[in-house]
Amino acid sequence: MRRIAAAALMAAAALAQVTWAPHFEVGGAFPNLVLLGVVGVTWTRGQRYGMAWACVGGLLLDLTASGPVGPHAIALLVGAYVIGFWTRDLQRPTAVHVVLTAVVGTILYSAVLVLSDGLLGLPVPQPGTAVWLAFTAAAYNALLMPFALDVIRRLQALTRSATEAT
Amino acid sequence: MYGAKRQSRPTGLFLVLCAAMLLLAMLSQQSWAAGARGAARSALAPAEQLMTAAASQVGRITSGFGDVSSLRAENARLRAADEALRREVVELNAAAKENAALRQALDFQKASGHHLVAAEVIGVGPDGFSRTVQVDRGTADGVRPGMVVVTGAGLLGRVSEAGPHAAVVQTLADPQSRVNVYLSSSNLQGTLSGGPTALQLELQHTLGVVASTGEWALTSGVGGGYPRGLVVGEVASVTRRDAATSDQAQVAWVNDPSSLSFVLVITDFQPS
Numbered sequence: 001m002r003r004i005a006a007a008a009l010m011a012a013a014a015l016a017q018v019t020w021a022p023h024f025e026v027g028g029a030f031p032n033l034v035l036l037g038v039v040g041v042t043w044t045r046g047q048r049y050g051m052a053w054a055c056v057g058g059l060l061l062d063l064t065a066s067g068p069v070g071p072h073a074i075a076l077l078v079g080a081y082v083i084g085f086w087t088r089d090l091q092r093p094t095a096v097h098v099v100l101t102a103v104v105g106t107i108l109y110s111a112v113l114v115l116s117d118g119l120l121g122l123p124v125p126q127p128g129t130a131v132w133l134a135f136t137a138a139a140y141n142a143l144l145m146p147f148a149l150d151v152i153r154r155l156q157a158l159t160r161s162a163t164e165a166t
Numbered sequence: 167m168y169g170a171k172r173q174s175r176p177t178g179l180f181l182v183l184c185a186a187m188l189l190l191a192m193l194s195q196q197s198w199a200a201g202a203r204g205a206a207r208s209a210l211a212p213a214e215q216l217m218t219a220a221a222s223q224v225g226r227i228t229s230g231f232g233d234v235s236s237l238r239a240e241n242a243r244l245r246a247a248d249e250a251l252r253r254e255v256v257e258l259n260a261a262a263k264e265n266a267a268l269r270q271a272l273d274f275q276k277a278s279g280h281h282l283v284a285a286e287v288i289g290v291g292p293d294g295f296s297r298t299v300q301v302d303r304g305t306a307d308g309v310r311p312g313m314v315v316v317t318g319a320g321l322l323g324r325v326s327e328a329g330p331h332a333a334v335v336q337t338l339a340d341p342q343s344r345v346n347v348y349l350s351s352s353n354l355q356g357t358l359s360g361g362p363t364a365l366q367l368e369l370q371h372t373l374g375v376v377a378s379t380g381e382w383a384l385t386s387g388v389g390g391g392y393p394r395g396l397v398v399g400e401v402a403s404v405t406r407r408d409a410a411t412s413d414q415a416q417v418a419w420v421n422d423p424s425s426l427s428f429v430l431v432i433t434d435f436q437p438s
Contacts, residue, residue, distance in 0.1 A: 015214060018290055020217065022423075028294050030294065032292075032293065067327075070187045070191025070192075070194065081176075081180045122296075123342030125295055126341065130295065136294075
């Protein structure tokens with residue numbers, strides 16, 4: 001039940017990212033809903049779950065992008081892996097930590113995506129443009145992260161109660 | 167409050183997943199995998215189409231309240247109408263100066279003689295780096311990789327990948343896009359390259375001729391990559407470089423990929 005709900009959530013996030021999110025573009029960047037989902041799952045369920053859903057969400061994004069299937073999955077995977085260490089070692093996590101994980105996750109995701117695109121011979125932006133887009137997206141995602149985490153926690157509570165009821 | 171479950175450090179799992187994704191990326195990049203990749207993308211297309219339709223429905227509902235999004239949409243519509251009118255003026259002027267072929271571009275669909283396939287935009291690239299749009303027409307509709315894509319305002323880009331019922335269009339904003347253009351008044355020639363905000367134009371120096379802002383950039387047809395006479399954008403700024411053999415200019419593109427609904431694929435122009 002939980003896995004189906006998580007898969008549905010990730011698919012919805014990926015589809016919303018390529019259809020709705022670009023309407024909210026600011027400075028060339030728009031919200032990365034799949035990344036927010038992966039960071040949220042890493043916070044609530046741990047590093048392994050975060051990495052698993054990074055692969056699922058990343059592959060869905062890759063299927064909506066031009067080029068090979070895999071770069072988005074690798075970029076999200078690295079983000080989930082690094083953030084996973086951070087979240088598990090924190091003694092007293094606060095909302096500031098949550099926001100910072102979104103910032104770090106976005107910058108790691110952007111860096112790995114540009115790097116892997118370059119290695120695979122795909123088009124990459126100029127360094128200045130890439131840095132601008134990465135930091136703008138990081139600020140955007142940081143603003144949305146607390147709300148995204150709240151939604152994920154509520155959905156998890158819902159699926160938990162549904163599972164217990166059955 | 168935000169604590170995750172304690173668990174063993176999954177570095178092994180991370181490395182295995184990374185290796186698997188890297189292998190998948192390398193394999194899916196091969197030409198023999200293009201069919202499977204296109205089919206997988208086509209499978210997602212109906213869901214994207216539904217989401218896009220839902221987004222436009224939501225937009226219609228919110229427009230009743232006169233909120234920011236409706237004002238923005240109205241602004242975009244008026245701007246598009248303005249761009250179309252200005253394009254018409256530019257093309258009329260260019261046609262008078264140039265040749266009959268450019269005059270035909272006034273009403274592209276009727277007079278160009280090209281066969282066009284109309285396609286609905288169902289999604290855009292998932293990140294800010296790849297400037298692509300996804301459309302709901304594919305190989306089953308005659309759309310093939312390499313075909314030129316336009317809108318009512320002007321040139322949009324080129325089909326980079328095509329599945330049976332969906333295709334990905336690499337727009338001019340993509341960093342790897344290159345288009346040879348000429349300017350409507352000065353007739354200077356140059357090459358446009360992609361960028362997230364404005365297109366960058368490298369103009370060749372010609373003795374006594376200077377590019378100026380407000381001029382329109384149209385495809386020159388040089389190199390055979392695009393048909394001649396498609397409007398690309400308006401020169402927004404020019405940077406003179408006396409020591410160099412070329413000048414730099416920024417071009418405001420006539421298209422905004424995030425607000426596109428329909429595009430036209432030219433199916434009978436073969437890029438050389």
